[in-house]
Amino acid sequence: MALLEIKDLHASVAGKPILKGINLTINFGEVHAIMGPNGSGKSTLSNVLAGNEAYEKTAGEVLFAEQNLDDLAAHERACAGMFLAFQYPVEIPGISNMYFLKAAVNAVRAYQGREQLDAMEFLDFVETRKKVVKIRDDLLERAVNSGFSGGEKKRNEIFQMAMLEPKLGILDETDSGLDIDALRIVADGVNALRSPERGFLVITHYQRLLNYIEPDFVHVLVHGQIVKSGGKELALELESEGYASWSGEEGP
């Protein structure tokens, strides 16, 4: 059974077609990287997968652990084990990060028929997860992403991922805006979470991240289509040659 199977996926935003026939299969235990020029549809893909209603799927089929995604609302996809680390995490004033995480963890557990964590158990769990992804205590006490620096927001996303223990982690440019140390910490976190029961889809512009998180496959997304797939060496190729050969006249 594949973790994620995307078949001929088409999607539009605000009536404008963006994804034009994506095919991609991710098996359990695999890490796939997607690279591609600005505006090629990478975030669109992650939003469609996560069930953002602002994005309209117009054709194709996506199976997540053999479940048809059309049957699952956004929160159900999350509960079923899909996690999106946002390119631009939103702020939620007034709600502490801890409180938010507790609500999220317990919502996911409820969906999966597992027992709820009480306050003490939750705190213990937070401690164990802090060993995987280091995060400052004051960030946990503060309102969700409110006033966090760009890098702090990204790190918070990965911490949330560590707390929610998804089957599939989609990382949308989590490396952008991270300083070198933070990049390491985030990559170490992801590597610690790598397991045969879990897969990752890592969207990035920089080969550098892939030195830390070694992908099994690299795909190039241009104009809403995967134009090339290969091993991790493809990322190095792109780094030196860019996307010029695929961009055509629509390109920058």
Added chain:
Amino acid sequence: MKIQDEKSFDELAGKQYKYGFVTDIESDSLPPGLNEQIVREISRRKNEPEWLTEWRVKAFKHWETMEQPTWAKVEFPPIDYQAISYYSAPKQKISAPKSLDEVDPELLATYEKLGIPLREQEVLAGVVAVDAVFDSVSVATTFRGKLEEMGIVFCSFSEAVQKHPELVRKYLGTVVPYKDNYFATLNSAVFSDGSFCYVPPGVRCPMELSTYFRINAANTGQFERTLLVADEGACVSYLEGCTAPQRDENQLHAAVVELVALGNAQIKYSTVQNWYPGDKDGRGGIYNFVTKRGHCRGDNSKISWTQVETGSAITWKYPSCVLKGDHSVGEFYSVAVTNNLQQADTGTKMIHIGKNTRSTIVSKGISAGRAQNSYRGLVRIQETAENARNFSQCDSMLIGDRCGAHTFPYIEVGNPTAQVEHEATTTKIGEDQIFYCNQRGLETEEAVNLIVNGFCKEVFRELPMEFAVEAQKLLGISLEGSVG
């Protein structure tokens, strides 16, 4: 799935409160209509002393010369004051449901969500009278015994008129004079009943008054009158209202609340208001026109208003503080939620008269559906108020794009040493925030709940603990179906 949900929600909304507004006036009531005769008759039936009868009559005569105010940002059809019956015997039974089986299932579902025990549900739904439930338990008696030992008077207004006429006479109308405004004047003429509390010098009331029964505030009537006096150094916390939606057959509510804090006294007055807001098309629903005011008469006194308003079709309400004593403090913390076609025009007035007086205003308005929510606040620093300070914060939150939020701050500064700060923000619950929560496993309704509760935190913090929890749940229920 979503469409189905909406449909069943609509169906339920259509059924809602079906049993709530059937009136069957028994012979114990006065016929509809308002004139001097009626006013005198009300007073006579309540066996009131002559001074009170004359006070009511003066109010009535003055009311006749007044016109209903039109400045508030609310719209409603004209009220026919002659069609209202101004007196019903206290224990009159309205055509009540005979058991919970006859009660609107949606209402019961709401009680369920609020976690209200079955016996209380019966009272709230009008199946049983309050005393029928609690006579046997006699909690009330024990409670009152304890207060009496401390010299605290806490009883119905009518009872206070009989047993403590000197106290009532000394303070009634001294905060809200009978000429104050159209609705307060009407109330002065015809008020039915309400609560009275007097805390003697130096006594701290050991419990939240009126919280001992969730329902004791139910069935208080249409023209409620409350008077709370904290004598020198006394301290009292009073809670009005009920988180459960109340069954009430009266459309117009015009209550008056007067608070008096003498030197070093403190009064905390919390309200949770959840009257029937009308159906989703705005039919029915309570018009809530309330005059609430507190006098900080003595030095170092403090009055604090905290309110969570989710009910009523129209709310028109400005709990105010007159800060007369030097170093006196006034506070106003408010959450007002409007959904569907509800309209709220609320706010506060802080009148600084004494030296070094301070006031704080924190107002959170939330609108959803096609609702309109206005904040109207007056901060007046009089010439005498050396070194007065005010801080106001008015935040509005919009859910969806058919609702409105309006802020009308009025600031009058008559003394150059004053410091007045006003902050206002308007935020919209963004689709992106909701999606973010969805992506972490939270359903949309839970997400809205979370975001809204975060927004209201500063106010909930001011509520008595137990009520803060209920208020949070209440907010969620009030906003159900407002997104998606």
